[in-house]
Amino acid sequence: xxxxxxVEGYRRTAHKAAGxxxxxxxxxxxxxxxxxxxxxxxxxxxGDPERHGKWLIMxxxxxxxxxxxxxxxxxxxxxRRSERHQHxxxxxxxxxxxxxxxxxxxxxxxxxxxxRRERVxxxxxxxxxxxxxERFHELxxxxxxxxxxxxxxxxxxxGLGNLMVDELAWRARVNPRASIGRLSKRRIDRLWxxxxxxxxxxxxxxxxPPLDGWLTGxxxxxxxxxxxxxxxxxxxxxxxxxTAWCPREQRR
DNA sequence: GCTCATGTTCCCCT
DNA sequence: CAGGGGAACATGAG
Numbered sequence: 001x002x003x004x005x006x007v008e009g010y011r012r013t014a015h016k017a018a019g020x021x022x023x024x025x026x027x028x029x030x031x032x033x034x035x036x037x038x039x040x041x042x043x044x045x046x047g048d049p050e051r052h053g054k055w056l057i058m059x060x061x062x063x064x065x066x067x068x069x070x071x072x073x074x075x076x077x078x079x080r081r082s083e084r085h086q087h088x089x090x091x092x093x094x095x096x097x098x099x100x101x102x103x104x105x106x107x108x109x110x111x112x113x114x115x116r117r118e119r120v121x122x123x124x125x126x127x128x129x130x131x132x133x134e135r136f137h138e139l140x141x142x143x144x145x146x147x148x149x150x151x152x153x154x155x156x157x158x159g160l161g162n163l164m165v166d167e168l169a170w171r172a173r174v175n176p177r178a179s180i181g182r183l184s185k186r187r188i189d190r191l192w193x194x195x196x197x198x199x200x201x202x203x204x205x206x207x208x209p210p211l212d213g214w215l216t217g218x219x220x221x222x223x224x225x226x227x228x229x230x231x232x233x234x235x236x237x238x239x240x241x242x243t244a245w246c247p248r249e250q251r252r
Numbered sequence: 253g254c255t256c257a258t259g260t261t262c263c264c265c266t
Numbered sequence: 267c268a269g270g271g272g273a274a275c276a277t278g279a280g
Binding site for chain 1: 275276277
Binding site for chain 1: 256257258259260261
């Protein structure tokens with residue numbers, strides 16, 4: 001699940017732990033604690049959580065808890081002692097409840113970190129919520145290669161994932177295989193407007209909404225059709241990921 | 253048994 | 267150096 005809006009939802013979940021004392025950290029699966037020592041934040045209080053792209057950052061005393069969710073991660077707030085899920089890998093037990101980092105496939109992980117964030121996250125571009133039209137043009141301007149790969153690149157813009165990129169390309173009526181260098185200013189404008197709309201409308205939902213009128217609403221069907229024009233959608237691998245688009249509206 | 257999955261990284265080419 | 271393709275990571279669902 002986790003793209004920008006999903007992680008934004010986890011940030012809201014994490015906020016329930018803000019201001020609370022960390023009684024203990026249960027490292028159920030050691031392999032998901034990718035850096036730092038979990039017991040070093042016992043007794044500290046969580047601060048207000050932040051999000052940058054697909055990263056969730058929780059201050060805890062003089063440390064930060066960095067979380068990445070891979071493809072199957074999530075975060076839950078639950079009463080202490082209530083039954084845990086099979087894939088709850090790291091649990092932050094607080095007064096009044098516990099924050100549970102769950103991850104089935106074990107991509108991503110948790111860091112208890114006191115050094116430069118970038119050493120864990122790698123270089124990240126601006127969060128997609130903070131890229132205005134002008135900045136978008138600047139970011140894409142110096143770039144060659146395919147559109148899809150560029151928008152998925154977290155170093156360029158942080159937070160967009162496979163579903164969102166397909167969604168915004170479809171909304172902008174631009175082919176995901178398009179070469180950036182050959183896109184008109186007008187098309188890049190349309191891409192920015194689509195990105196902005198998809199991001200804004202997804203944020204409150206906590207996911208890329210599979211709504212009527214969204215590509216995400218139909219892409220998982222066996223024979224999906226374009227919600228606008230009804231053409232049969234294409235599904236192929238682009239930039240290494242399963243990509244859905246409308247061959248009638250998103251021509252090369 | 254097989255294929256596919258909303259992410260990232262690393263290696264090898266061009 | 268910039269990009270692209272493919273494999274790997276780990277685990278489940280269909």
